[in-house]
Amino acid sequence: MKSDPDILVERLLRAGRSARTPTDTTEFAFETRLMARIRSERSGEAAQGLLIWRFVSSCAALVLILGAWHVASPVDEWGGMVSAIAGEPHHTLVAEYSMGD
C-alpha cells in the first residue's frame, strides 16, 4: 500500500526542519578568511585603479605631444608625404580616386 504523497511531503518537510546541516567547522575562523579576502580585493582594486590612471595619463600625454607637434609642423606636410610616395601631386590622386579611375 502506498502512502498519500501529500502526507509524505508534509512529513519529509517536518523532518527536514530539524535536520540542520552542522556548520560549526565551516564557521571556524570565518572572519579571518573573510577579512583576508576583503583586504586582497581592496588591494587588487587599488592596483587596478593605479594601472588605469597610468594608462589614461600616458594617453593624455601622447595626445598633448601629438597636438603640439601638429601645431608646430608645416601645414602641407601630409600632402608632401603623399606626393613623395606617389610621385605626383596628391590632389591628382584624390581626383582620380573620386572619379573611380
Place this chain on the structure above:
Amino acid sequence: MNESRHDPDDKTLIQASLAGDDAAFATLVSRHKGRVFGIASRFCRERHDLDDLCQEIFIRVYRKLGSFRAEAPFEHWVSRIAVRACYDFLRHAKRQPPQIPMEEVSAVLADLAAERNAEQQQVREVLDSALGRLGAKERLVITLLELEDRSVSEVAELTGWSEVNVKVRAFRARRALREVLEEYHEI
C-alpha cells in the same frame, strides 16, 4: 578586576566599519554569521561551497553597508542580502541534484510513511536530492516557508516578491515536490 564591558551596538560598529575600521566589521560578521550560515546551509551543503557563499554574502554586506538606513534592524537587512545571494547561488548552480542510493530513499520514505523517526543525515540527503530537482524560485520559497518556518509576509519581505506570488510559488513548489516523491516511490 571587575570592569564591566559593553559591546558596541551594531550602529556603532557600522559607522566604524564605514570609517575604515576592519576590526569593527569583523565584529559585525562574528555577531551575525550564525544567522547567515543558518540560512545558507539550507541551500548548500558542501562545506567549501557554503564557505564561499557566506563570504559572498558578507562581501555584499560590506559593499552595501553605506546604503543601510537603519529603518529595520541590521539582522533583517543582512538576512535579506543573504536570501538574495542564496537565490543567485541556486540560479547559477550548474550541478546535478545529489545522487543517493535508492535503498536509502526507500528507507527514509518508509520511515516517514510509518511515522518512525528517520535518521537525520539521511533525511537531509533525501530532502536535498528532492529539492535539487526543483527550480530556484520553488526551492527558495519552500525552504523559507517550510524548513525555516517563516511566514508568507516574512518570505515576501526577504525575497522582494508580493505575498500572492509567494503563495502561488509555494503551491507550485509543493506540487513539484510531491511529483518528485511519487517518482521516488515508484522506482
